[in-house]
Amino acid sequence: MDFSKKLLFTAVASLLLAGCTVVPGSHLSLPDNKQQADNDAFNVSEQVNVYPLTPSVIYQSKRPEVTARTNPALDAELTGYEYYIGPGDILNITIWDHPELTIPAGSYRSSSESGNWVHADGSIFYPYIGIVQVGGKTVTQIRDEIARRLAAFIESPQVDVNVAAFRSQKAYVTGEVNTPGQQAITNVPMTLLDAINKAGGLAKEADWRNVTLTRNGVEQDISLYALMQRGDLTQNRLLRPGDIVHVPRNDAQKVFVMGEVNAPQLLKIDRAGMTLTEALSSVGGINELEADATGVFVIRNVRKTNKVHQGNKANLDSADNTQLADIYQLNIKDAAALVLGTEFELEPYDVVYVTSAPIARWNRVVRQLLPTITGFNQLTEGAVRVRDW
Structure with missing residues (x-):
């Protein structure tokens, strides 16, 4: 030679x-990836759980089925609802057969302009009887007190009290709605669903599944998908003064499809959710020439998933958070296995990875x-x- x-x-x-x-490109090989890092003997394979995607695994990973349900507790609240007067409200007080005690609205004044303004201390002034404390009371209680005190001056007074303007109590709708802002609490009870509708409905980028209701500094998680799409009325709430309803953007509702697919990209999970088969279809399917059909993986960051669903900071030092990820492996060498993929629901921040065949790496x-x-x-x-x- x-x-x-x-x-x-x-x-x-x-x-x-x-x-x-060092083969060009990336590759995922499980469960035989027992390679340790050079310095700290960190073994990735010990930090993940690997599950072949079988019907039993899919059944265990499914979210609880959302069904239509009634809400007896809310119904009881609505039945017994009463509005309590507060500072800034305006009352109309009528004494029948005594026009001198009733201020008429007139041609140029509305009933709110001619009514009795509730002062900051919750009081109003009324002829003959003087200061009346109305704050924190219902119109029925105010009517009874005024009638009782006027009885010393008028025989059998007939008193009517109503609210001309509701100004003291408000709830707030923020985030991805078409008209965010404050909404007045009135004598007509307002539920969370009512408030969303009054705010013009949800915007295009709204996250239906992770709405929050903040009341007295405490957050409640609410799924508008369950309420509006599935008829689960237990997700509805009667709003109270000071409540804040926040509809977040769907920025967190995303999955990543990578590897040997025809168009790797980031996908947004819509309000109905997304299955593994839908994700593969959205990127044009797997690359038939270079993909390993036995190696379709879903990599699920356990800590990120818990953070998204629980809505609080993940404790990375906790003994319960020793695992990095759950990895689900789907073998679609037989295309009929894609039926399993239609039942496997993806979670936010899932990574769908299709590994390459050995011949492709060569x-x-x-x-x-x-x-x-x-x-x-x-x-x-x-x-x-x-x-x-």
């Missing part, structure tokens, strides 16, 4: 060995070597022409 051939053989062999060590190594081989061939041919000349 002459010098040029020896040089070519040595270079190709060295590159081939290097190519076998082809990448060869493609990496081709420029070097071509260069050595040209060098050899040039040396031969010089020798013959």
